[in-house]
Amino acid sequence: MAEVEVHREAALQRADDFENPGLPPHRKRQTDLHPEKEKRAERVVFGWFLLSALGSIIAVAAYVAVPITPGDLTTTRFNNLFLGLGIALAMLAIGIGAVHWSKQLMSDEEHVELRHSTKGSEKTRAKAVEVFTLGDKESGFTRRSLIRNSLIGALAFAPLPAVVLFRDLAPADQVPTDVFAHTMWEAGTRLCLDPTGTPIRASDVSYGSAFHVMPEGIDEAEHPLDEKALAAVLVMRLPADQLNEAPDRAGWSYDGIVAYSKICTHVGCPVALYEQQTHHLLCPCHQSTFDVKNHCKVIFGPANRPLPQLPIAVDSEGYLIAQRDFTEPIGPSYFERLHDVDEDEHILVAGTTEDRA
Numbered sequence: 001m002a003e004v005e006v007h008r009e010a011a012l013q014r015a016d017d018f019e020n021p022g023l024p025p026h027r028k029r030q031t032d033l034h035p036e037k038e039k040r041a042e043r044v045v046f047g048w049f050l051l052s053a054l055g056s057i058i059a060v061a062a063y064v065a066v067p068i069t070p071g072d073l074t075t076t077r078f079n080n081l082f083l084g085l086g087i088a089l090a091m092l093a094i095g096i097g098a099v100h101w102s103k104q105l106m107s108d109e110e111h112v113e114l115r116h117s118t119k120g121s122e123k124t125r126a127k128a129v130e131v132f133t134l135g136d137k138e139s140g141f142t143r144r145s146l147i148r149n150s151l152i153g154a155l156a157f158a159p160l161p162a163v164v165l166f167r168d169l170a171p172a173d174q175v176p177t178d179v180f181a182h183t184m185w186e187a188g189t190r191l192c193l194d195p196t197g198t199p200i201r202a203s204d205v206s207y208g209s210a211f212h213v214m215p216e217g218i219d220e221a222e223h224p225l226d227e228k229a230l231a232a233v234l235v236m237r238l239p240a241d242q243l244n245e246a247p248d249r250a251g252w253s254y255d256g257i258v259a260y261s262k263i264c265t266h267v268g269c270p271v272a273l274y275e276q277q278t279h280h281l282l283c284p285c286h287q288s289t290f291d292v293k294n295h296c297k298v299i300f301g302p303a304n305r306p307l308p309q310l311p312i313a314v315d316s317e318g319y320l321i322a323q324r325d326f327t328e329p330i331g332p333s334y335f336e337r338l339h340d341v342d343e344d345e346h347i348l349v350a351g352t353t354e355d356r357a
């Protein structure tokens with residue numbers, strides 16, 4: 001016991017390992033010393049804010065002057081480009097102006113603020129309890145249970161209009177899940193390069209490359225952008241000995257060439273990165289990683305189901321074609337809970353069965 005006390009004593013007397021160096025001597029800025037430099041800094045900040053306003057005007061003008069023509073990707077690209085440049089300029093200039101303002105013109109005094117306990121004093125706490133108790137008494141929240149419970153009920157129902165409004169964003173004649181269950185792929189549709197639309201021969205697909213692919217004729221669809229958002233596919237070729245094909249998917253690939261939906265099963269970003277040594281696909285949004293060797297199963301990240309596979313073959317001219325549409329809804333897994341595909345490849349939609357074949 002005595003020995004322990006000796007040690008405790010020694011610990012109390014031990015010197016600090018580091019000495020607090022304190023703050024360096026304060027140096028005044030040029031703008032503090034020379035009024036003409038202060039004026040110049042003011043004009044610079046003004047210039048940045050003016051530039052920001054100009055960026056916002058450019059964005060609005062570009063949005064009006066370069067409208068999107070439905071089905072025309074060029075106008076969409078230019079619209080997005082100028083809109084993005086205008087907004088980027090506006091945000092960047094505001095940020096730079098604010099930083100410049102704070103560094104050159106705002107007060108340069110250095111303060112030391114000691115950290116105190118965040119807990120209030122007993123008096124403050126007692127006062128807070130008193131205020132709450134008084135509020136409860138005056139409002140009758142506890143006493144008037146009928147009003148209280150009906151208020152809770154009203155609050156529970158309050159989000160309902162938002163649910164109905166969001167539900168109405170989907171086409172009126174379809175449940176939302178239908179939108180993701182069918183794409184433009186069907187038996188015999190050629191796989192074409194995106195965005196040129198050039199059909200792909202099996203011999204064009206070399207090891208290590210990844211092709212961004214759309215169905216042939218997608219630009220002539222009624223809503224090509226909507227169709228592209230559903231039908232986007234990635235095509236890769238793997239050495240046959242590295243491809244682990246499940247028995248129920250035998251014949252879905254061609255000579256090591258496989259095709260998978262490009263729409264991430266997490267929340268629907270385009271899966272755009274292919275690691276050719278490991279044959280992994282990576283979604284840049286939240287880093288979900290899919291193993292192409294094993295049916296694009298998820299090996300990392302928040303996605304919780306593999307990317308849907310598109311069964312492919314070649315036609316008599318050697319071009320890659322689809323054997324059929326996807327056998328499951330593409331995109332976020334949320335839709336998988338409402339849709340299911342049974343062994344006979346019927347899709348079960350909200351309790352009804354519809355044939356997809």
Ligand code: FES
Nearest residue numbers: 264266267283286
């Ligand atoms: S959308 Fe792909 S990981 Fe989140």
